[in-house]
């Protein structure tokens with residue numbers, strides 16, 4: 001049976017990576033529930049098609065689009081500025097955009113700023129975006145932030161954060177996803193007194209989305225995109241999770257993340273490094 005969601009009428013949602021897969025499904029579900037949905041994507045053509053489909057299916061006219069290539073921190077910062085110029089508040093931020101593990105033997109790639117690509121797109125871009133949008137999130141009376149992480153998590157090697165040695169796409173993906181979880185726990189502590197909840201999750205296992213279908217690391221899909229979307233909505237809008245913050249879930253169940261996520265010293269190292277990359281402190 002479908003879970004009861006809190007009313008999303010007049011709520012403003014920003015969803016990264018809404019041009020396909022889980023993000024597109026979430027955009028559809030949130031629009032169907034009456035929310036104003038701001039879709040982020042890097043392809044205006046894909047975004048236009050998704051928005052047309054959602055508008056036609058749901059009849060909800062409150063749909064917006066913001067463009068940014070997340071491998072560029074400058075682009076992320078510019079998108080946040082655009083959003084701040086247009087919007088008075090954000091009630092729900094879902095950090096969902098991501099690149100999967102890629103194909104076996106694929107070469108290491110760098111972001112426009114010279115960081116390992118998966119670390120940059122899956123984690124660092126969202127670190128910057130979330131901080132840049134905090135004034136709008138604080139303007140909501142009951143905001144939620146959901147970080148779409150993964151059960152694929154691998155401890156960050158602080159001697160080789162950018163994976164310069166023995167590059168492997170699966171390791172790059174897993175490290176970036178654990179970085180997201182560590183950021184989630186930090187941010188929840190930082191915002192503890194504000195009423196803003198910050199939770200992260202493994203949405204579902206091997207959903208048939210682009211990032212899974214394009215990889216040769218796996219040879220089967222397991223869960224449906226619908227199942228993943230339900231798990232995200234459980235954290236994003238269910239009364240069952242109201243007031244819960246700083247937690248990691250597997251699907252709808254509270255779970256333990258990789259042990260490094262609870263290591264304050266490791267989190268401090270990642271936080272300082274990220275603040276420096278984002279330009280918040282001098283290098």
Ligand SMILES: NC(=O)c1ccc[n+]([C@@H]2O[C@H](COP(=O)([O-])OP(=O)(O)OC[C@H]3O[C@@H](n4cnc5c(N)ncnc54)[C@H](OP(=O)(O)O)[C@@H]3O)[C@@H](O)[C@H]2O)c1
Pocket residue numbers: 016017018019020021022023041042043046068069070071095096097098099121148149150151202203204205206207208209210211212
């Ligand atoms: N699929 C799974 O089984 C699974 C399992 C656990 C966790 N997850 C997580 O779920 C989230 C959604 O993934 P998905 O499975 O829906 O994958 P997907 O279908 O490949 O969607 C990824 C989304 O991220 C966007 N994106 C990728 N690179 C980008 C960049 N450089 N700049 C801006 N946007 C970018 C994509 O845009 P384009 O459409 O332009 O490529 C797309 O909208 C990810 O965070 C992933 O780690 C997925």
